[in-house]
Amino acid sequence: AQSVSQHNHHVILSEAASLELGCNYSYGGTVNLFWYVQYPGQHLQLLLKYFSGDPLVKGIKGFEAEFIKSKFSFNLRKPSVQWSDTAEYFCAVNRYGGSQGNLIFGKGTKLSVKP
Amino acid sequence: EAQVTQNPRYLITVTGKKLTVTCSQNMNHEYMSWYRQDPGLGLRQIYYSMNVEVTDKGDVPEGYKVSRKEKRNFPLILESPSPNQTSLYFCASRKRDRESHGYTFGSGTRLTVV
Numbered sequence: 001a002q003s004v005s006q007h008n009h010h011v012i013l014s015e016a017a018s019l020e021l022g023c024n025y026s027y028g029g030t031v032n033l034f035w036y037v038q039y040p041g042q043h044l045q046l047l048l049k050y051f052s053g054d055p056l057v058k059g060i061k062g063f064e065a066e067f068i069k070s071k072f073s074f075n076l077r078k079p080s081v082q083w084s085d086t087a088e089y090f091c092a093v094n095r096y097g098g099s100q101g102n103l104i105f106g107k108g109t110k111l112s113v114k115p
Numbered sequence: 116e117a118q119v120t121q122n123p124r125y126l127i128t129v130t131g132k133k134l135t136v137t138c139s140q141n142m143n144h145e146y147m148s149w150y151r152q153d154p155g156l157g158l159r160q161i162y163y164s165m166n167v168e169v170t171d172k173g174d175v176p177e178g179y180k181v182s183r184k185e186k187r188n189f190p191l192i193l194e195s196p197s198p199n200q201t202s203l204y205f206c207a208s209r210k211r212d213r214e215s216h217g218y219t220f221g222s223g224t225r226l227t228v229v
Contacts, residue, residue, distance in 0.1 A: 006157075009155075032217075034217050036217075036220075042222075043205060043220040043221060043222045043223050044158075044205065044207075044218075044220040045220070046217045046218075046219075049217050090157060090158065092217075094217075102160065102163060102171075102173065103148065103160065103207075103217075103218060104160070104174075105150075105157045105158040105159075105160075106157055107155065107156060107157035108157045108158075
């Protein structure tokens with residue numbers, strides 16, 4: 001079955017540290033890839049997405065992600081985190097073709113940034 | 116403002132008492148979906164709909180029903196709620212196009228079943 005794995009359950013960083021959150025998916029066909037962020041008490045917001053083309057995708061708030069097809073990975077990065085980046089981050093995969101409504105989420109990674 | 120609106124935001128109910136959580140979007144989106152979010156489990160899809168009168172089960176459909184009689188509305192129905200359905204529920208919608216911006220999420224409904 002199609003699945004999405006996020007390697008870290010909880011990441012704690014100090015401000016200005018660099019961030020990399022891992023995401024791997026299991027589906028071998030064409031996929032659309034997303035990262036969502038959920039700030040405390042809020043709903044999910046789209047950070048960035050990948051459909052095709054340049055595998056390095058830039059999103060909002062200085063985040064970027066790199067799609068590596070051979071590794072089935074879509075890791076999220078930010079060179080220098082801020083306290084306001086404290087949130088939960090979700091990777092999601094939408095399989096292209098077939099059941100397109102079926103967006104599968106990872107279990108999420110909580111990021112805590114210490115001021 | 117383009118948005119997905121869920122009601123109610125908070126709901127406490129008793130086991131077995133039927134309830135409906137409403138979801139409405141004003142973006143003319145074809146796809147709509149319901150997720151539940153539980154600690155340590157992330158978001159799991161309950162049901163989704165690709166258009167009016169077209170619905171399909173997600174990963175955790177047991178105990179839930181949906182309907183899509185109109186494009187803008189996608190209510191979630193719990194015929195006989197049980198405590199294991201206590202969760203945070205999100206409705207989401209998006210356009211059908213492959214290169215759409217991804218799902219837009221509602222603000223969530225926190226349901227407690229006692």
